[in-house]
Amino acid sequence: MAKLERKGRPLPADYLDKPELWEESSFFFEAFFRLSGGRPMGMDEGAIPFEAIERFAARAGIVEVEEFDRFERLIRSMDDEYRARRRPKGKGEAGNTVSMKDGGGVLALLQRIAGKAEG
Numbered sequence: 653m654a655k656l657e658r659k660g661r662p663l664p665a666d667y668l669d670k671p672e673l674w675e676e677s678s679f680f681f682e683a684f685f686r687l688s689g690g691r692p693m694g695m696d697e698g699a700i701p702f703e704a705i706e707r708f709a710a711r712a713g714i715v716e717v718e719e720f721d722r723f724e725r726l727i728r729s730m731d732d733e734y735r736a737r738r739r740p741k742g743k744g745e746a747g748n749t750v751s752m753k754d755g756g757g758v759l760a761l762l763q764r765i766a767g768k769a770e771g
Contacts, residue, residue, distance in 0.1 A: 664753065671759035683708055683723075684730045691731075697738060700731050729768040733761055 656663055673681070687708055692698035705724050714720050 667753050667755065669755045671755050671762065673762070677762075679712075680723075680726050680730070683712070684727055684734075687727060688731075688734070697735055699735065700727060726765075729765045732768070733765050737761070 687700045690704045
């Protein structure tokens with residue numbers, strides 16, 4: 653972004669129009685980003701392993717079964733959406749990714765995740 657500013661170019665609209673995130677959700681996003689680094693890689697990105705989620709939850713003090721189940725559901729929903737967006741589409745179709753700089757895409761992603769977690 654600094655490079656664009658030095659060149660006198662405008663910042664992307666999606667960068668300037670960042671989605672508003674609830675403070676309460678920051679723990680879940682931090683957990684997801686930390687857990688994402690432990691996913692298995694092969695021909696495709698694998699799902700975040702259950703053991704990694706369980707270990708993270710224990711370190712974070714999530715010990716009650718219902719609380720852990722909710723935490724796992726949220727992480728799984730985020731992971732499912734992330735992997736779906738990373739999966740290439742068929743021939744002639746646009747790529748299925750969202751950049752963290754894409755405010756509208758991130759907002760749509762968060763709204764879908766919230767809907768899945770509630771359902």
